[in-house]
Amino acid sequence: MGRGKITIKKIEDKTVRQITFSKRRAGLLKKTHELSVLCDAQIGLIIFSNTGKMFEYCSNSSRMEQIVERYQKAKGTFKHDNKLKIHHIDELKRIRDENSSSSIDLTTPLHHS
Template structure:
């Protein structure tokens, strides 16, 4: 016989209601016991009958379980309250950040000259002063960079000058000797009249003068 589905509503018949309570109470306590044994869970079950009679089951000390329950619910309540406070703070910070972003966006557009129609004289003067301060800082930074580049170029120029001077000194020390063996304008086949002194023996006793001629050498 197929068991029909029980409707979830109060049983009007008092006798039937008492029988159903007894059956389901025993089944609930049995399931709690099985769950505590099979899963090593700490379980406490409290039941009051319609007449006010107490039925309970606990896998360990009921007072310890209730105390643990109260501590957990208290911590959970504090945690929920803290979370709500944090959320409120985050919302406030988000609104402040959104306002700051909006103001920065307006200031940016004003500096770029996009939204000047609705600006007052004071706002325009403030924007002008801000631009002048920014331009002054930009010029100062640019001049500093120029000075650094000039100083770097001077250092490189000095290094090149020192290297060039060192190479010139090195080249002067290694300059080869030049010898002239023949006069470039002398015609071929003709010699030059060169007096050559040749001494034979002791220079103080004999001195021979050899003069080259076309017919030969003449010795005097």
């Protein structure tokens, strides 16, 4: 015998709502993965919880940026400079990582010749 239908409305109890979110999120991610594997579908799924935490799934053969770019092209909202912006963002991240791994002693004065 199957489960009964539930009324689709906001769950008022925060604890129950969080538990439901976690369980349904896991189920949605599992189904997304299954669809991707079974049908060789290119899938990008982004979920934001009510607390602002982000969860994402991207099919094995893709990166989220590629899927978003493909979506934008299909919708006619893609701007060619988006690729350049992504490149600049990646470059900034690389530079920030390099800078954070470099240490500079600010207590020793620099001597110029």
